[in-house]
Amino acid sequence: MKWRPRTGPEREAAVPVAGEFERAVLPHLDAAYNLARWLVRDGASAEDVVQDALVRALSYFGSYRGGDPRAWLLRIVRNVAYGELAAHKRGTTTSLDGVGDDDSSALQVADPAADPEAALARQEGLTQLERALAALPTELRECLVLRELEELSYKEIGHVTGAPIGTVMSRLWRARQSLARQAPTCGNEGAQA
Amino acid sequence: MSGDACDEMHLLIQADVDGELGPAEAARVRAHLDRCADCEAVQQGLLSLSERVRRDVAYRPAPEALIAAVRSRVAAAAVSPEMAPVTTPAPRRRPGWIAPFGGGFALAACLALAVVLPGGGGRGLPDAVVAGHIRALQPGHLMDVVSTDQHTVKPWFDGRLDFAPPVKDLKGGGFPLVGGRLDYVAGRPVAALVYQRRQHVIDLFVWPDGGHVGRGPADSRRDGYNVLRWSWDGMAFWAVSDLSPQELADFVRLWQANP
Numbered sequence: 001m002k003w004r005p006r007t008g009p010e011r012e013a014a015v016p017v018a019g020e021f022e023r024a025v026l027p028h029l030d031a032a033y034n035l036a037r038w039l040v041r042d043g044a045s046a047e048d049v050v051q052d053a054l055v056r057a058l059s060y061f062g063s064y065r066g067g068d069p070r071a072w073l074l075r076i077v078r079n080v081a082y083g084e085l086a087a088h089k090r091g092t093t094t095s096l097d098g099v100g101d102d103d104s105s106a107l108q109v110a111d112p113a114a115d116p117e118a119a120l121a122r123q124e125g126l127t128q129l130e131r132a133l134a135a136l137p138t139e140l141r142e143c144l145v146l147r148e149l150e151e152l153s154y155k156e157i158g159h160v161t162g163a164p165i166g167t168v169m170s171r172l173w174r175a176r177q178s179l180a181r182q183a184p185t186c187g188n189e190g191a192q193a
Numbered sequence: 194m195s196g197d198a199c200d201e202m203h204l205l206i207q208a209d210v211d212g213e214l215g216p217a218e219a220a221r222v223r224a225h226l227d228r229c230a231d232c233e234a235v236q237q238g239l240l241s242l243s244e245r246v247r248r249d250v251a252y253r254p255a256p257e258a259l260i261a262a263v264r265s266r267v268a269a270a271a272v273s274p275e276m277a278p279v280t281t282p283a284p285r286r287r288p289g290w291i292a293p294f295g296g297g298f299a300l301a302a303c304l305a306l307a308v309v310l311p312g313g314g315g316r317g318l319p320d321a322v323v324a325g326h327i328r329a330l331q332p333g334h335l336m337d338v339v340s341t342d343q344h345t346v347k348p349w350f351d352g353r354l355d356f357a358p359p360v361k362d363l364k365g366g367g368f369p370l371v372g373g374r375l376d377y378v379a380g381r382p383v384a385a386l387v388y389q390r391r392q393h394v395i396d397l398f399v400w401p402d403g404g405h406v407g408r409g410p411a412d413s414r415r416d417g418y419n420v421l422r423w424s425w426d427g428m429a430f431w432a433v434s435d436l437s438p439q440e441l442a443d444f445v446r447l448w449q450a451n452p
Contacts, residue, residue: 022267029263033255047259052391055262087367129249148210148246154213169204176207180242 021061024069030069031150038145039081039138053077069073071156078160097172132182142177143168199232206232210239321378323415326396336372338386346373350384358384358399366447395425395434395444402429421445
């Protein structure tokens, strides 16, 4: 057995970028988990998504050129989450999953028999509004979560989702119309069943 | 909503509610809402829904355990020179966070293995490949060529080995290629292809299976690492990882199934 040293001049540079990474990215762990949680089916998967996303972010950090670190991280989280969703897709659902977007299509309603989004929707202890949100097609739900819960701008949402701003606006509108329709306020405020 | 003219307004009204409009546009919208009860209702609907969402939809913050796990991993990476921004010709995929897991344990394990390892021969091969894997987890030792592109990694071995290892990209199956290195097993130079599965490293050692190097058991376990071996097209393949045996078997199946 031989020890084969692989150090060379470029590998011996010990620039501590990890500290920069910590400062830039760790404050946004909550945002990362919240987004992951609303995109994938359960808490355990969301934790995996966040861990994988942080690992990827660590390796991408060398090419990070400034800008909002939260949006930068959330874009990575979103892509990891979609990868996870694609890997677990079985059969077809009526929801679009980031495969192009047609603004002219009618409102997409998620198939309640479809996993995994519907599984989230059926959980106990969710408000009616949360169930309606969980039942939205993923690409509508993510826009709403990023706008209402993370308060990202349209431009930032476009950066995270990879969608043009016009598409973001359209998806937000459709998400809100769907929520208002499926969780009307009359007498059902905060109902859990 | 009613009225064709107002249908064009809904996205503007939404943008106003979301604070996206500049002052001139916002003023135009407000002026319209003063005149149009339907659009005013649209705005009110958006405002009240937004309020309900922020009140009724749980913001799910990261669990403490997750925060702690991520913090420790990132902090551990801080002591590794693998985190240095190195310019290489290939795109970087440097799992520098692996190094701290190697750290002190790997050094001790290597010393222990160096003492007990039998010299060469088929029976010692699982030990040799695991030792090679552990040693590679030391900072700076995992990869000589860092690239996720099989068309970069494969030719890198030209001129460095007397055989051409097959290199496959298994990213579609969740096992991305991250790079490769030269290594030695039982005194023989071999190719080590490095794959990643979540936070786990998989070393796939490849060398010509001329028979004289000997064979080992098809699967074994050493020091918490799982090893799977197979032969194909005159080459011996040894996959080593701390992945579970099931997932490592998935990796092997995926490799074998892909061209």
